[in-house]
Amino acid sequence: MTRALIADDERLMREQLRTRLSEVWPELEIVAQAKNGQEAVALTEQHHPDIVFLDIRMPVLTGIDAARQIAQLPTYEDAQGWPGCEIVFITAYDQYAVEAFEQGVVDYVLKPAERERLQVTVARIRQRMAERSSHNAGDTDDLPPPLPTHTPDMQQLLQRLAGQINPQSPGKLQWIQATVRHSIQMIPVEDVLFFISDEKYTRVQTATVEALIRKPIKELIEELDMQLFWQIHRSTLVNVKAIAGVSRDERGRQLVSVRGLTEKLEVSRSYAGLFKAM
Amino acid sequence: MNHSLTPQTHPGTWSRFANTCVLAFHRYANWLVSISWWRFFGYSLLLLITVGIAHDLPPFSWTYTEVIEPKVEAPPKPPKPPKAPKAPGHEGVDISIDERGVRITTRPITPPAAPSVPAVPASAPVDAASTPSTKAASSGVTVTLPPNADASEVRKAIEEARREIETVIEEAKQDARDAAQEAADVRRPQFRTHRFIDLMPLTLWFILLSGIIKVTYKGKVQAEAKAAQATEVAESESLKRQVVEARMAAMQAQVEPHFLFNTLASIDHLIETDPPRASIMQKNLIALLRASMPTMREANAQGTRDLGRELAVIRPYLEILKVRMEERLQTEVHVSEGLLSAEFPPMMLQSLVENAIKHGLEPKAEGGRLTVSAEIVHGKLAVTVADTGLGFGKAATAGTGIGLSNIRERLALLYGGKASLNVTETPGGGTSVTITVPYVARAQTDQPE
Numbered sequence: 001m002t003r004a005l006i007a008d009d010e011r012l013m014r015e016q017l018r019t020r021l022s023e024v025w026p027e028l029e030i031v032a033q034a035k036n037g038q039e040a041v042a043l044t045e046q047h048h049p050d051i052v053f054l055d056i057r058m059p060v061l062t063g064i065d066a067a068r069q070i071a072q073l074p075t076y077e078d079a080q081g082w083p084g085c086e087i088v089f090i091t092a093y094d095q096y097a098v099e100a101f102e103q104g105v106v107d108y109v110l111k112p113a114e115r116e117r118l119q120v121t122v123a124r125i126r127q128r129m130a131e132r133s134s135h136n137a138g139d140t141d142d143l144p145p146p147l148p149t150h151t152p153d154m155q156q157l158l159q160r161l162a163g164q165i166n167p168q169s170p171g172k173l174q175w176i177q178a179t180v181r182h183s184i185q186m187i188p189v190e191d192v193l194f195f196i197s198d199e200k201y202t203r204v205q206t207a208t209v210e211a212l213i214r215k216p217i218k219e220l221i222e223e224l225d226m227q228l229f230w231q232i233h234r235s236t237l238v239n240v241k242a243i244a245g246v247s248r249d250e251r252g253r254q255l256v257s258v259r260g261l262t263e264k265l266e267v268s269r270s271y272a273g274l275f276k277a278m
Numbered sequence: 279m280n281h282s283l284t285p286q287t288h289p290g291t292w293s294r295f296a297n298t299c300v301l302a303f304h305r306y307a308n309w310l311v312s313i314s315w316w317r318f319f320g321y322s323l324l325l326l327i328t329v330g331i332a333h334d335l336p337p338f339s340w341t342y343t344e345v346i347e348p349k350v351e352a353p354p355k356p357p358k359p360p361k362a363p364k365a366p367g368h369e370g371v372d373i374s375i376d377e378r379g380v381r382i383t384t385r386p387i388t389p390p391a392a393p394s395v396p397a398v399p400a401s402a403p404v405d406a407a408s409t410p411s412t413k414a415a416s417s418g419v420t421v422t423l424p425p426n427a428d429a430s431e432v433r434k435a436i437e438e439a440r441r442e443i444e445t446v447i448e449e450a451k452q453d454a455r456d457a458a459q460e461a462a463d464v465r466r467p468q469f470r471t472h473r474f475i476d477l478m479p480l481t482l483w484f485i486l487l488s489g490i491i492k493v494t495y496k497g498k499v500q501a502e503a504k505a506a507q508a509t510e511v512a513e514s515e516s517l518k519r520q521v522v523e524a525r526m527a528a529m530q531a532q533v534e535p536h537f538l539f540n541t542l543a544s545i546d547h548l549i550e551t552d553p554p555r556a557s558i559m560q561k562n563l564i565a566l567l568r569a570s571m572p573t574m575r576e577a578n579a580q581g582t583r584d585l586g587r588e589l590a591v592i593r594p595y596l597e598i599l600k601v602r603m604e605e606r607l608q609t610e611v612h613v614s615e616g617l618l619s620a621e622f623p624p625m626m627l628q629s630l631v632e633n634a635i636k637h638g639l640e641p642k643a644e645g646g647r648l649t650v651s652a653e654i655v656h657g658k659l660a661v662t663v664a665d666t667g668l669g670f671g672k673a674a675t676a677g678t679g680i681g682l683s684n685i686r687e688r689l690a691l692l693y694g695g696k697a698s699l700n701v702t703e704t705p706g707g708g709t710s711v712t713i714t715v716p717y718v719a720r721a722q723t724d725q726p727e
Contacts, residue, residue, distance in 0.1 A: 009603075009606075009640075010540070010544065010602050010603070010604075011604055012544045012547045012548065012601075012602065013540075013543060013544065013547070015547065015551070016543070016546070016547035016550075019547075019550075035643070036643050038643070039643075057536065059640060059641045059642060059643050060641065060642075060643050092536065092539035092540045092542075092543050093535045093536045093538075093539040093540070094536075111539065111540065111543035112542070112543040112546035112547060
């Protein structure tokens, strides 16, 4: 049984989408409805739906920001095996967003939801879900494609859209101000090989320096230029240029080796599909 | 100045050139009028001095030499040679003396009367005299004697006569030479040097002309200045109007696509689930659009509308939002009947209400209350839009403040300093915006302005 969550600040719109979905995809179960972005994130964590429908313009947290937070929710072992969810945006007008969605990174629904358009969206999602489940059933060497929310493409798109929907959001982080042996060091973002969360802190690793900052990975994802960094784990961001290669350990986990360092970084299951031979 | 020059060029260039000339003339004339007579005097003096100096510098010092030819129409006449020298060589005279007397006749020179006689006048005659016919060919005088004439006497006489004639001829020749000499003297060329450009007289004329312009142009300039000033005032007024209209157009466009499309989506849903409500909502949308549309036309005639009209615009807007936001939006409108006829500028109230919704109540999860009220304070009309939303500038969607600064500018344009816009934070955390304008009941302003 596929489970879904609908988030829209207007009840009428939630009802309308629910009605349409029941016509197009009768087996779909709507497990929760959210009235704003924040609720959507909380209810997603609580209910672990397979699909989340997010209105773009919502109070407290926009649909775009909610999607970014949902992408950072714990998955698999940390979330009773929940692999994360597909995200579908809902909009009445946001033209630039629609243009971006047309690129195919993510699905969307236009208000008022038309049956024909919704059918296309639903068909795409079902196909992707089917692909992933077949991979999961098969051998572990053939990795399933990651969820759209766990791809660098999606992270970049959401970062861009968030900037467009709220132009006042801060610019991209250029420097990391980190404490190194009682002094503050300015580390250019490009010099950082990776960020990895270390309980309360986030460890910043460059070729020569190792430093700690308080800013969590979740915030770094919003502030860093996500064209420079790939997320390979809920707690790890790695500089794309620093990735030397990916190997597997005896348990079948993928490990990223970083140029100039012996330390290897674990790739979590959600992101495993990122590294495949061409 | 070159305004007096009229070179021959082709028409296009010519008209342009003429325009430039006229312009230059007006500039110069204006300048002349603008300076005092003392200055004008100084200017003239300076001009003269400058020209005096320039006079000796190239190119003004360049000269050319004129050759004065004798006057063509009256060349000096050579003196008339005496009649006498004309005779020799031109025509002969025959003098015949016979029993009938002396006869003198003229004859043409050709053929020569005595070709056989050499032209040596003095030596020949002795031999010739022996012949009955004596000839003095060289002088063109032939004396024919009767054969029986006394030879010696005649010869003497002839000799005498011939001498006389020769003397006369000699004199005539001398006269002719003198005359020729005289003529030659008159024909010798004379030289006079000229400057290519002689500035002095030109400058004097120029100064004189400038003085005349200075006297006559003044009145014209004053009239023109007045006209220009009037035009300027008119232009600035129309500019103001344009600004207002442009702003208005910008605000008109703020019947936002988001609002419109979301409302249409809601209506679409209600048509299926609750047709009567769908109908009400659609009617509200129509009312809102209709109330928004003719604003431009009315704004052209007058800068203000009445408060009742403005409330008529926001009511359907709020009704629509209430359907969409449901329990998240409560609205109150406290405007007494008597104030509905008060003058109030268009689109401002709608702008404030939209701000309150967009930046105050919509971003707030639980929503809140929107209150619109109007009252007379110290003889002025104060219209307040208050909300219990997030508070001014708190929302992530907080605007750029363009909406409010637009309202401020428009108020300044419409009322000068007599209107104001105040933003305050209400104790509960919301925002309250008050527009204060002079209170004028609409009925009074219906009279022609």
